[in-house]
Amino acid sequence: MKDIANLVGMYMKTTAKSWFQYRVDTVLKSLAVFLRESTEIIVIYFTLLKFKELNGWDIYEMLFLYSLIFLTYGIMIIFFTGLRDFGSTVRSGSFDRFLLRPRGELFQIIFVNSDWFAAVGHGSLGVVLFLVSAGRVGISWTPALALYYIFSIAGGVLIQGAVFLFLASLNFFLLETGSLKELLYYNMRRFAGYPISIFHRFIQFLMIYVMPFAFVNYFPAQYFLRKSDINAFPEIFMHITPAVGAVMYLFAYLFWRYSLRFYKSSGN
Amino acid sequence: MICFEKVSKYVLSDVSLYIPKGVCVGLIGPSGAGKTTLIRLACGLLEADNGNVITLGKNPVKHRGHFGSRLSVFMSGVPLLCLDETVKQGFELIKEVYHIPEKNFSKDYSRLADRLGFNGFDSLIVKNLSLGQRMRAELGASLICRPELLLLDEPNIGLDEIGKAVLCELIKECCERGMTVLLTSHDMTEISKACDRLAVLNGGRLLFYGSEEILKSRYVPTDVMTVTLCGSLPDLDDLPLNRYSVEGNTLTLSYNSNYVTAAEIIKLILEQTEISSVDIKKPDLESVCSSLSEHAIIS
Numbered sequence: 001m002k003d004i005a006n007l008v009g010m011y012m013k014t015t016a017k018s019w020f021q022y023r024v025d026t027v028l029k030s031l032a033v034f035l036r037e038s039t040e041i042i043v044i045y046f047t048l049l050k051f052k053e054l055n056g057w058d059i060y061e062m063l064f065l066y067s068l069i070f071l072t073y074g075i076m077i078i079f080f081t082g083l084r085d086f087g088s089t090v091r092s093g094s095f096d097r098f099l100l101r102p103r104g105e106l107f108q109i110i111f112v113n114s115d116w117f118a119a120v121g122h123g124s125l126g127v128v129l130f131l132v133s134a135g136r137v138g139i140s141w142t143p144a145l146a147l148y149y150i151f152s153i154a155g156g157v158l159i160q161g162a163v164f165l166f167l168a169s170l171n172f173f174l175l176e177t178g179s180l181k182e183l184l185y186y187n188m189r190r191f192a193g194y195p196i197s198i199f200h201r202f203i204q205f206l207m208i209y210v211m212p213f214a215f216v217n218y219f220p221a222q223y224f225l226r227k228s229d230i231n232a233f234p235e236i237f238m239h240i241t242p243a244v245g246a247v248m249y250l251f252a253y254l255f256w257r258y259s260l261r262f263y264k265s266s267g268n
Numbered sequence: 269m270i271c272f273e274k275v276s277k278y279v280l281s282d283v284s285l286y287i288p289k290g291v292c293v294g295l296i297g298p299s300g301a302g303k304t305t306l307i308r309l310a311c312g313l314l315e316a317d318n319g320n321v322i323t324l325g326k327n328p329v330k331h332r333g334h335f336g337s338r339l340s341v342f343m344s345g346v347p348l349l350c351l352d353e354t355v356k357q358g359f360e361l362i363k364e365v366y367h368i369p370e371k372n373f374s375k376d377y378s379r380l381a382d383r384l385g386f387n388g389f390d391s392l393i394v395k396n397l398s399l400g401q402r403m404r405a406e407l408g409a410s411l412i413c414r415p416e417l418l419l420l421d422e423p424n425i426g427l428d429e430i431g432k433a434v435l436c437e438l439i440k441e442c443c444e445r446g447m448t449v450l451l452t453s454h455d456m457t458e459i460s461k462a463c464d465r466l467a468v469l470n471g472g473r474l475l476f477y478g479s480e481e482i483l484k485s486r487y488v489p490t491d492v493m494t495v496t497l498c499g500s501l502p503d504l505d506d507l508p509l510n511r512y513s514v515e516g517n518t519l520t521l522s523y524n525s526n527y528v529t530a531a532e533i534i535k536l537i538l539e540q541t542e543i544s545s546v547d548i549k550k551p552d553l554e555s556v557c558s559s560l561s562e563h564a565i566i567s
Contacts, residue, residue, distance in 0.1 A: 003367070006364060007364050007365065010364050011361070014353050014357050014361065017353075017357075018352040018353055093345035094346070096313055096343070096345070097346050097347065097348060099312075099313065099332055100313070100332065100333065100339070100341050100346075101333065101365055101366075102337070102366065103365055104333075105333070112350070
């Protein structure tokens with residue numbers, strides 16, 4: 001156990017060192033991620049200046065909803081960068097190295113690399129949005145609520161990690177999965193910036209049962225905000241984000257183990 | 269240490285090969301002969317369609333990742349050091365991953381860094397190194413865990429002559445300490461010095477397995493002798509020569525060393541005339557391999 005902690009510490013230290021070796025580069029790239037992601041927020045901000053509210057949600061409630069997306073992504077990408085870039089890891093032969101080493105493949109994929117620019121960019125945006133909105137949406141924080149919030153974040157991280165793990169597993173069957181990830185993950189994430197109650201039933205179905213972003217931000221946010229549109233969904237949905245995350249991750253892991261048997265190294 | 273039993277996979281068909289402990293085997297053959305496939309089978313990255321592979325007494329596919337520091341693999345497509353870290357950091361990570369004791373590590377590291385010459389650039393980031401520098405560091409990385417079995421796929425790519433010589437010495441020393449080595453190369457002239465046995469692959473078939481001397485004498489026993497004369501041309505009609513040509517006062521003879529020895533030829537020439545110099549060329553491995561391939565196609 002101590003030895004594993006040592007190794008994780010070492011991996012973290014080396015990746016952070018190599019990502020942060022050029023100070024200006026770090027600041028600029030993290031800032032670029034921050035600004036790129038902010039554009040969506042700015043669009044929403046100006047829209048709501050005009051309309052005041054969206055299906056009963058005012059600007060700060062929308063920002064609170066958004067902050068969950070960025071916070072979970074910022075934390076998630078620290079651990080799951082290796083899965084995001086898994087296609088190129090396989091093609092470059094690094095995955096063969098992971099297979100030959102006396103450590104779990106998944107352990108190595110998770111800890112060998114972290115996209116710190118994305119983590120800092122998304123994470124800081126999430127923190128900013130949270131700080132701006134949390135005081136203005138009428139939440140009276142209690143220890144229980146804080147605990148619920150932490151568990152929801154963890155659940156959101158696991159849900160997105162499970163999707164990345166599932167998509168990475170598909171690399172064993174398909175040569176190129178980048179566009180699938182674009183379609184299934186990044187495009188769906190754009191929907192998640194809005195309360196899902198504004199969408200058509202089909203989109204709602206996708207957001208709850210196919211790519212469950214609704215559990216990453218909408219349902220946890222509703223637990224705090226209790227907007228009236230929650231009545232369209234079962235009440236239990238507000239409480240099960242951590243469970244959804246854990247179950248999805250478990251299934252993604254089992255699928256990963258199964259797919260690994262089909263792995264043929266790319267050769268030279 | 270490694271046993272291939274009637275193995276078939278991709279181009280390989282019906283290959284049987286046994287490599288005992290402490291022996292260095294060089295796999296040679298042209299591109300596409302199946303050398304890399306054999307290495308990948310041995311380390312468990314590929315599973316044989318037919319036949320058995322046993323590595324260190326285990327099924328390498330099932331036991332993959334559990335050999336620990338007993339098995340080390342060097343392949344050009346499978347980098348051991350991450351591109352974004354310095355050489356030193358990469359070694360530190362390997363030390364941690366393989367549980368190498370600090371005492372062994374620091375001793376081996378300074379020895380390898382010194383011998384392979386990467387102590388001059390071990391604080392540089394791997395992706396900024398030249399190909400040759402990177403190969404030196406990677407070779408060091410494959411040896412640092414003191415493996416019982418070392419698989420090297422094309423280890424001399426990018427190495428200069430000194431690098432190749434150092435690699436040969438290192439391999440020899442390791443074998444003397446009981447390490448088993450299987451290496452591949454399509455250019456064996458330098459690296460073959462480290463090998464106790466050679467295995468020749470072509471078109472997925474194992475054509476020969478044994479020592480270099482036997483290989484040479486059995487398949488291309490043709491030596492070439494160049495004699496510079498000081499007098500008249502000698503009469504060599506009685507000798508079983510393959511070729512005989514004269515250019516000025518230089519006489520070039522090629523002969524089968526199984527039928528006639530150099531001493532006999534020289535003796536006969538000296539009985540008739542004077543000689544100023546003699547040069548004898550033994551066949552090199554390249555010509556052995558190409559002749560072996562022709563043999564295989566004919567038979």
